[in-house]
Amino acid sequence: MRAAIVGGGVIGGGWAARFLLNGWDVAVFDPDPEAERKIGEVLANARRSLPSLYDRALPAEGQLTFHADLADAVSGADWVQESVPERLDLKHKVHAAISENAGGAIVGSSTSGFKPSELNSEGANVIVAHPFNPVYLLPLIELVGDAATISRASDILRGVGLFPLHVRKEIDAHIADRFLEAVWREALWLVSDGIATTEEVDEAIRMGFGLRWAQMGLFETYRVAGGEAGMKHFMAQFGPALEWPWTKLMDVPEFTPELVDLIAGQSDAQSGDRTIRELERERDDNLVGILRALRKNGKAAGAVIAAHEAGLPEPEPGDLPITVERSIPQSWTDYNGHMNETHYLEVGAQASDRFMELIGADADYIAGGLSYFTVETHIRHLGELDAGDAVSVTTQVTGAEGKKLHLFHSIHGPNGIAATVETLLLHMDLEARRSVAPDGAVANHIENYWQAHRDMPRPQGAGRFVGER
Known part of the structure; x- marks a missing residue:
């Protein structure tokens, strides 16, 4: 099997690693002269972390190639993943070039906001295949578009250890990013109003509800919060709070230079003493630990890993098994x-x-x-x-x-x-x-x-x- 990655940034590099470490040949097209180095660094992190999720060996790595011509990269591919910047005019241009050269490949876009109707308005045949960083560790892929194509895509994605979530109706920012956007808006207000620093906002998430969400999500968490009486009791008890003026979700503080400097300065103080690669390795090590715990109990993302592992090839025995x-x-x-x-x-x-x-x-x-x-x-x-x-x-x-x-x-x-x-x-x-x-x-x-x-x-x-x- 062969995957073509168009756009080799953080997300494109993660896609390349996910396919490559699951035995696919991967062709990369990115005009950035630093693309090969950047993807090499992403791959180093992926080789260190992804196999650690499993108690069986992943397939032998496929072959990784870099191409100066998009047509060469996508020719003969079974899957093409576009991960170029979020500019609709650029995506239209890239999708047209892919369509001319990719044959019958499934074409997925990593877009976090555009809908398939927008992506295909000039005649392309693209589905949204929106991942989460790091793509080589986190299993969720939001799929939006033609149902028959999504059915084929889902089978392929499960084969490389991912969890395809079919978003049945087009909506801006799909599902998961709408949650992230809501939390992001509220966090900006908390920092802008001087209520919390960037580090304090992060502590509130990682020390509390973030841990619950990793295993139970939102609704199941609140079902448990309702006690023996369940979700109806929870809704009756806390529903009226939805009418209180607690949040500013439909408003955003103005992005003034002062606010940008405030947030950037606090972020630098919080973790500016470490490089991005050091932070990525720390993140990956923590994710591996959390995901392995979930895998042991067959829960949430851990169940995806367990199912993927069950289908990994058995080693060929020699004189001894x-x-x-x-x-x-x-x-x-x-x-x-x-x-x-x-x-x-x-x-x-x-x-x-x-x-x-x-x-x-x-x-x-x-x-x-x-x-x-x-x-x-x-x-x-x-x-x-x-x-x-x-x-x-x-x-x-x-x-x-x-x-x-x-x-x-x-x-x-x-x-x-x-x-x-x-x-x-x-x-x-x-x-x-x-x-x-x-x-x-x-x-x-x-x-x-x-x-x-x-x-x-x-x-x-x-x-x-x-x-x-």
Whole structure:
């Protein structure tokens, strides 16, 4: 699959990263002589953060190319994403050039405000595909336009881990930006009237309702606020407040030089000691942590990540099965910048869980009253792993006698084997709460693995005890 990105700024670079890191070839057109450098920096951040959302490896990166001619960039593309500045005359010009050269590609515009009827007023066939920064991490894409095209577009976007939201009626600024605009207007008044600084406004959001919105949105948050009586109680209790003169949402303070200087000065004092790239990495690390927590519970944006991960390709096994293939997230590192010892055990546990799936001891097997329990684990730390490192785990069966299953996991990092995790498991009858021998398909799978592995060289370090030289 091939994507063409027309306009390589912050948003265009994010689109390029999203497609590229999901295995698409990406062609970029941007007349800015600094475009290649800027997109390279966005890609560096994306390579550091996007794989950290997943416990499985993303597809191999596609090929990234830069083109001086728009026609070359869009030719043969399956998807064209326009992310040029918000000038309707410029978009019309670009869309006309895309239409002449892109064939049957879906053409999406990253516009945050224009409607499809405005974009297509001169004969183009473009849908709104409005993302949120950073595009490589945040899943929401607002789609507006032809329903049949949006159906095709939605399937493609889900395939690269995005969440397409079909906006069924044209409206200025779509859905999400209308909320942002309302909050932005109120924030400007709070600063202009001397009630709050830019930092205090940000603290009110990130220390309070911003955290709730990340997992529940607006209406579900207020449903919970209504207590056991639910939304009707909340509306009855707080509805009258809507008539009070609390906000100035339909008005905006005049953008005088004094107001601009006030806000810019406060913003510089708030975070001007850090570069934009440093702020982006801090933002991305925090988003990864929040999104991984949501992913664990299958909630909100986390459910999108979990669904995308389920469709990622399985690694091809060699002589030994590959039971883990993933990237190391930033949240797994300690004060040394290396992966904390706790997470070596977590990787080993993931390998054991995957091996259970391979032999049929999966969720359905557990529901039937049988499972394997870990009774002993031995970890050897042989090398360092850093955030972003790609790792894989191979698993060898080193013993399979009756109730016992002995597994040896080798964690491979960029510089060879970084650790080994040796695990002894017992097969259990969950109802009787006693160990029993497996039977049926699980027993057959284990025997097949044992026959394949028993004549292999015994892995170095197997059977060692702590402190053995």
